Amino acid sequence: MAVVERRRSKRVAAASTAKKQAVDGAKKAAPPVKKQSSSPKAKGKGKTKAHQTNKKTEALSKEEARRQRMQDLKIGYKKWPSMLSEPNIFEEYTHELGLLNPNWKFYDVLGPSDDMKQFIPGFKPESVRAVILCTPMQKEPGSGSGSEDHISKVKYFMKQPHILGCACGLIAIFHSIFNNMQGDADELKLSGHLKKFWSKTKDQSPEQRAESLSKESKLSIIHRKYADGDDKPNFDESDKKGEYTQNHYLTFTLNDEGDIMEYDGYENGPAVIKTNCTRADFLTETYQSIMDRCIDPSTNIATETQYFGRTSSTEACMSMICLYVNTDEKEEDGKESIE
Secondary structure (H helix, E strand, O other): OHHHHHHHHHHHHHHHHHHHHHHHHHHHHOOOOOOOOOOHHHHHHHHHHHHHHHHHHHHHHHHHHHHHHHHHHHHHHHHOOOOOOOHHHHHHHHHHHOEOOOOEEEEEOOOOHHHHHHHOOOOOHHHEEEEEEEEEEOOOOOOOOOOHHHHHHOOOOOOOOHHHOOOHHHHHHHHHHHOOOOOOHHHHOEOHHHHHHHHHHOOOOHHHHHHHHHOOHHHHHHHHHOOOOOOOOOEOOOOOOOOEOEEEEEEEEEOOOOOEEEEOOOOOOOEEEEOOOOOOOHHHHHHHHHHHHHEEOOOOEEOOOEEOOEEEOOOEOOEEEEEEEOOOOOOOOOOOOOO
16 A cells, blocks of 8 residues: 555656646746836936927927918018008008098097097097007017907907018008998998908908908009008017017907907907997096006006017007098098099
């Protein structure tokens, strides 16, 4: 019996040894498996490289956008140079464009309504239809308080892409006149280019109106006639941010609901400045709003304070003119505008 047990033990031991040798041989034949590190350092390494790649791509995209913006500005400034904020220039310009009603005039805004009465005989505050503000600005498009939600509150709003250069003076004229349309173009005795542009763009989007203006070569020729002769972009090409400072025109009108609306082609839409305003108070309320936000009362100089969400230039004088309809004068036909 003991002999049988010893033989059985030897067979079990031999089988166990053979199994172990087979396992060891398989391990030696298999390729080594590289252990995956679960340390935070190893995990973050791949993410860091991807993040750096994304940052480089983003930087290149911004640089390309800056270069394109500069190129558009150069083209825009040549075709649409800046205008001086002078009432007689705006009046002659709009007349040549086709505003034939001689009762619609431009005046310097010398103060609120009471001050204007002292300088202009027979001045009636309720006859002011629009205020045009010229102010140095430095801002990125769309950084103000204008909103697409407010486009439905006005009759007409158009954008000003960089390719339109300093066409903001002409755009201010469009915003002033077209937002005072009560019916068709004949009511204001619009003719020539104004009537054509109104008819062509009244049903377009703000972006489409800007595109339409960019293709108006005849309007560009007339615009350059009334420009100040400075067609050089006022920006520093070495500025990596691609920012620039220029005089910019904004327009203010009173809509049908009694809201004072601000129009800035750089924005996504108009801005509501004040609600529940009457026609008689429009000039005073608009003037006061601008003064409160932009002007240092001790120096009458624009400061670097925020103006409707944007930063104004340092120590830069501002000017305002208004579009005024003289209801006391009998309307006469004006001279035909250039087609």
